[in-house]
Amino acid sequence: MSEKQSAEVVVLPREEEEETKEPVLKNQFDLSTYAADSTEIDLTHTRADHIPDLSQFSKIEELRMRNNLLTSCSLSLSSLVTLTSLDLYENQLTEISNLENLVNLVSLDLSYNRIRQIVGLNKLNKLEVLYLVNNKIEKIENLEGLTQLRLLELGDNRIKNIENISHLSNLKELFLGKNKIRKIEGVESLKNLQVLSIPGNRLVKIENVEELTNLKELYLSDQGLQDIHGVETLNKLTLLDVANNEIKTFDGVQKLASLNDFWANDNKVESFSEIEHLSKLSDLQTVYLERNPFYFHDTNQYRRKVMLTLPQVTQIDATMCRQAAQ
Template sequence: SDLSRHAGDIFGCSREFLNNSSSPTGAKMATARAKFADFEAASRPAFEEDPVDENGFPIMTHKVVHRIVYREFGGYIEPSINDVVNLENRRWREIRDLNKYTGVTVLHLENNQIGPTIGNGLAHMSKLKALYLQCNMVRQVDSLAANQKLTLLNVATNQISGFAEGGLPHSLNTLLVSANNISTAAALAPLASLPNLEVLDLSRNNLEGGDEAFDLFARMPALRVLYLQHNPIQKTEYYRRRLVSGCRRLTYLDDTPVETAERVGCEAWAASG
């Protein structure tokens, strides 16, 4: 079992050895058995109800998270060793008590009730590379700058209306924000300062057209893939020509790749005034 495996790692013995009463090292075996019993007791999941807030929503606590990671998903008993942590579908409203999970590189928090902000509960995860927060209640993304290795952020299907200046790390490569409440270019202005942002999904928002929006995308230095389906901006005259000519590194727009011939034509159109 997982418990036996971890006990063997800690105490340098197998469960078979612990139960071998014919071993000549009886005293050592008895000590090891006692340690193993203490280990099992400490690792046993709690049977009492998990704590809830005044509105009946579950509260994220270290004890609950430890049980989920170790017991339900077969993770390591030492929190800092776990690199992929699955905490989705728990109805949590706040990210907290994850300070011991310092080695996490991939964190799943989708399908909870987290919001209105992400908060500072992930600031200690210096190795975090991918964060899945889709299907929550987030309205503002303003506190992930400390996660300087973060490359993928999925906040689709939330209630986001904009991004705070300095709220995202420069390492970010892929940002998925479909099905939110973004309507203006000003709400997206902080994204233009992200030097490594290559993939941006803004489909199913309410983004309007206008020079501000086209200029904003043109200022994104690394942008290669852009999804804007189901936004009012798509109805703007010369929508595709303006984006392809303005975003010099763009290789994919909505559901269609940007071929060389199209780029040449769009840039010639833009140059002609």
């Protein structure tokens, strides 16, 4: 180093150097605020990188540690056998571990983590609600023991096939949006299913839902559906969402006598006469039809024509049509 370069080197005093360092983040647990007989512990946003020792709380039923820095479910968690609800939403978990002893769990939320595989849940035979949204899961598996499950949420993962859920006879709500699914399959035995949500996948037709006769809501938007055939037997269906597909006809919807909501905007329907398929649905209240080709044929008269064709409807797209008409 030259003399000139050496002269330009500035050495900070020790105190000033220490002041420039970033403060070290520490877990901000304050368990002293909870009584020993507390049934609910909330450690959300505590910047936690581990689950603290909670063994002093012998009656704890609900534990929330949302939005923290957890990388694993520590062994201390396995002693909390009284837990009925565990919420670890938005952490940095890479695997499911140390949950086998939590046999009283009814609700488990592991959404927004980095989990790649469903494991370690088979012994949780009281579990009714399971959230695994926004992880890195590629396969539905290892759910054999969860026969009491009522809600399963696996949206925003990497799943390609609907499989290994036929035994979930008590399932009422199944959410699989934003995956890589090309075919509706493996759901035929889910006789109690009321909500099936598979938007944002790679479907090109509706199939294998004929036996889901208790289905009330079906969400299939944002993919490549060509028509809506396949839903005709769903007599209890109150909501059908097929928005943003490649649909060219509404034929088939007229058989859904209980339909309240029909969302079919952003499709490829050319003829306004297709709306007449909806005219005999007396329970229909809301329709989303905008941005189909027939919408652009006459945007000024579009709403008026829909109102005249479907006088039973109270909302067209995002606007209450009767209020707009006053």
